[in-house]
Amino acid sequence: MANFNVRYGVSLRKRFLAVGADKRKRYKCDLCGKVAVKRVMNGIWHCRHCDSTFAGGAYTFHTTAGETVSRLLNR
Numbered sequence: 367m368a369n370f371n372v373r374y375g376v377s378l379r380k381r382f383l384a385v386g387a388d389k390r391k392r393y394k395c396d397l398c399g400k401v402a403v404k405r406v407m408n409g410i411w412h413c414r415h416c417d418s419t420f421a422g423g424a425y426t427f428h429t430t431a432g433e434t435v436s437r438l439l440n441r
Contacts (some may be wrong), residue, residue, distance in 0.1 A: 368392070374385040385425050386425050389405055389424050389425045389426075390405075392404055393427040393428075395415065395416060395418070396420070397413065397416055397418055398413065398414070398415050398416040398418075400413070400415040402414040402415040403420065403427055405425075405427075409421060409422060409423065409424050409426050410422075411427050413423075419423075
């Protein structure tokens with residue numbers, strides 16, 4: 367944790383830890399189906415298995431707005 371010792375409150379510290387965990391997590395690739403997508407930098411995600419690169423959210427692979435749009439397009 368980045369020096370949030372007693373300051374700023376427990377709810378913000380918990381949210382910070384949750385975002386950091388989502389950022390480091392591996393996600394399922396949309397093309398090959400393997401759980402091999404990792405974050406390269408802010409908004410850029412890379413699949414280690416099929417070597418494809420995706421644009422996504424800053425801290426998560428799929429954003430809630432992007433999921434809503436893809437749901438509407440699939441109808």
